[in-house]
Amino acid sequence: MSQEKIIYALYDDDHNILEAVKKIRNAGHQIHDVYSPFPIHGLDHALGLKYSRLAICSFLYGLMGFICALLLMWYIMIYDWPMDIGGKPSFSLNENLPSFIPVTFEMTVFFAAHLMVITFLVRCGLYPGSDSKSPDPRTTDDKFLMEIHTKDDDKKLKKIKDLIKKTGAIEINEKNN
Amino acid sequence: MSYEADIREPLIIGKKSLHDISEDIARPIETNPNKWWWALFGTSVLAMLWGFGCIFYTIGTGVGVWGLNNTIGWAWDITNFVWWVGIGHAGTLISAVLLLFRQKWRLSINRSAEAMTIFAVVQAGLFPLIHMGRIWVGYWVFPLPNQYGPLWVNFNSPLLWDVFAISTYFSVSLVFWYMGLIPDFALIRDRAIKPVMKKVYTILSFGWSGTAKHWQRHEVMSLVLAGLCTPLVLSVHTIVSMDFATSVIPGWHTTIFPPYFVAGAIFSGFAMVQTLLLVMRKVVNMESYITLQHIEMMNIIIMVTGSIVGIAYITELFMAWYSGVEYEQYAFLNRATGPYWWSYWAMMTCNVISPQLMWIKSLRRNIVFTFILSIFVNIGMWFERFVIIVTSLHRDYLPSSWSMFSPTFVDIGIYIGTIGFFMVLFLLYSRTFPVIAQAELKTILKSSSDTYKKEKK
The missing domain is CATH 3.30.70.120 (Alpha-Beta Plaits)
Structure with a gap:
């Protein structure tokens, strides 16, 4: 050999x-x-690379954010310290749901976006101060x-x-x- | 290889090769700024420092140093907040929505537009913080466990939704922007000769080396982030509008607010992009990349969103009459003919009439006209928020509580200060960051550049 x-x-x-x-x-x-x-269209296919599963990760992270947001708001507003605000008491998650939609959405996006980016950086081994792995700087x-x-x-x-x-x-x- | 019809105007003009693009985009970073840059930078720093002084004075003394009174509890601070958030809408719209629609002309403007977005949201974020009065307890807006009862935040309140919306929007836009920057920082790193510059850009570029797998992941990530940012960008101004729409003040309590605010935000954001880019393309020689075609496209968006805003104004008037609610009718009549009539008509002229001139093609492609119009729109959109906020508040339910608002030097100082701060950030950006997403731009060189289009013929 x-x-x-x-x-x-x-x-x-x-x-x-x-x-x-x-x-x-x-x-x-x-x-x-x-x-x-720059990205070359079709190169990943030509090289026989598998599809990236980042999108699936992102979906799962988003789901996590969705559940976290609802749990957080249910705990704070319904379970731990329910309050009667403006004559609209907080009895159940179900009844309060409409006003929880915006924060639930924001937290879903927050989790999906940030955790996906972190996953991307970890999987590619990119971090501040890391040296280029390219053998030729002209690339x-x-x-x-x-x-x-x-x-x-x-x-x-x-x-x-x-x-x-x-x-x-x-x-x-x-x-x- | 993507195909583009011959009759489409090229998006990159002049004889450019891949290497020329690298050179052109690295040049502002590798050369020293001229005296005009320093003059503008110096002025902006002074304005910023003046603003910071006013902010410290406000925090040290209290919000009483502003021109607010019992009737008008929100004025310039929230006007400026909404104005800056609105401006901060174009960047993510360009990079996310236009990416989903595969609009290739976004490629030479998305980087700067996103930078503008981030810097504008920084300014916007300042205003609610200092309006709290006691900024040192600013962390109370977050749902943190505490010993006061526990006193939790109120998730039924749009003001709290705003906290979540703005922080999500800011952080996600920042990350989206930065991930796009990594390959471009890598270019600057690989070209750098000075050791300090090399070190700095090595840190900034995260060790990007452009392997096939990394590019594949990068593209998937960009697409998913664009998909996430699209509803996000619409949600932010929707929620900002709910700060007003869920209250019971005549003039605020309308269901048209969310779409109307979003259209207004895009309108003002694109105007600010025009203002900045028309200057920048000249100063850092990007005329080959930010062409008349790009300017025209943005002008069309300004025209369309300006028309939506115009329709929204008219709908508001109609609904005030049609609702039969006296308070509502008075609020709108008072806007147009009351003591603040000048701000209403300034808004109408700048936002409704002036963008209609964009139907004329020669004006759409006229740089000087576009620049002047973009300033008009910026002013008009500031007045829109002023009209909504101050004129709706200044005629309270009780005539004995009627009042007027006049800004103090602190109000004005903080506003000017944020413009200075914004310009400082943008000027620094334009000299240290690649102002065009060169990696992405290089992908369209073969399909949409002057050189290749001529070759094909």
């Missing part, structure tokens, strides 16, 4: 890299990652980078590189991992 190598292929067009990803994956090679300055400007990890021998390596060259890469670098 030879040592693992990393191939970096740099492109200057989002369309080219999308086609390249498809071709290289069709040829049976695994692509470790793609770095791009936030106008270049697109494909990273391939391979343990193949030199002969096969050359074949991969030829394939990459054919897809329109402007730079190909390799390094030992």
Whole structure:
């Protein structure tokens, strides 16, 4: 078994890299990652990435906020210290529900939005002060980078590189991992 | 690849490549501001400090230093609060609602509009806080366990709904804005040469590296946040309007308030976006991205929402007559012909008549005219809140309680101070933050830019 190598292929067009990803994956090679300055439509599909479940998380967080809000207001207004405000006594959650709608809505949104963003940051490992993981700083400007990890021998390596060259890469670098 | 018809005007004009966009957007951050920026910044800082002085004086002495009296218990403070909250509606509307409707022209204006939103809500939030009088017990607005009974907050009160609405709106808008900023901060980080700048933008960019999975998650998150922000932005001014609509003051107690306030908020928010962006696009050279097309689109929104506001005014008048309630009828007659007639007609001229000029295409695309009109709308919307608040209160049920309001120097000082504070924040923003969402803008370079549209032909 030879040592693992990393191939970096740099492109200057989002369309080219999308086609390249498809071709290289069709040829049976695994692509470790793609770095791009902006989201490329269809790239996640081409790379075979699973759908993100963030939206489902957000729904569950929203549900949590909804329940928390109702519990909070029921406890405060109905259970702990019911008061007769403006001749409208607080007897039950049911009767008070209309005036609880705005806060329930706001708290649903609050929970859904903030907890989803926190989940996003945690799952992506993003936090203040973290260093960029991109191997090439030009990928936030106008270049697109494909990273391939391979343990193949030199002969096969050359074949991969030829394939990459054919897809329109402007730079190909390799390094030992 | 998204397709756009040839007859649509390009959203990015001039020969721009991806790299040109990076350069153009990084330039204001990487260069030093000129003397005009410093002059404006200095003036704004002075106004802000004057306002802070007035706020400290208010807190130290009491709300009695304002021009309020027993009859008019709410005046400039709440007028300014509603005005600023209203202005703070355009940003989230642009980034959330227009995202859901897939309006690509939002891309060059959403960042600045959202910044404006956040800074405006900061100003808005100040007013209820200082109006409390005893700001040091401001935390009582939150349902915290306590030893006073326990004395809980009243969830039946729209004023409390407002606390929840404004804090949710502020924090969610801030997060939405910041998540969009991360990839753009990463660009500045990767370009930075000076070590301090590199360090600062490394911290700000959260280590964004733009991998495929991160982008996928980022897009899902943006879409869901947009979906959440859309009803949120409508709920905020709805709830603000309920502060008035649920009371029994003639002129306030109307069911039309929520939609009318929301339309008014969008109207004034877009006007403020125009005021700021027309200057900014010139100063930081963004004319290739914020084009006449963008300005025209915003003018159309101003025209539509201005018309909705106009219809709402007329509906209010009609309902006052049709209801047969004498108090209600008097309230509206008094607005138009009473001692505050000038504020009513200022409102009518600025908000109802002036936006109708936008039906004329050449005016919609005229920068100087747009700028003047946006100022008119800002003034008109301030008067709208003044009319609703002060003229409804100043004729109490008992004629012996009738009174007038005149602002003291503190009222005026705080108002000017918030404008200064707002400008300080916006001026700092325009020199340290990427003012256009460049990562998103780059996605439309191939479909909507001048360069590629010409190439296709």
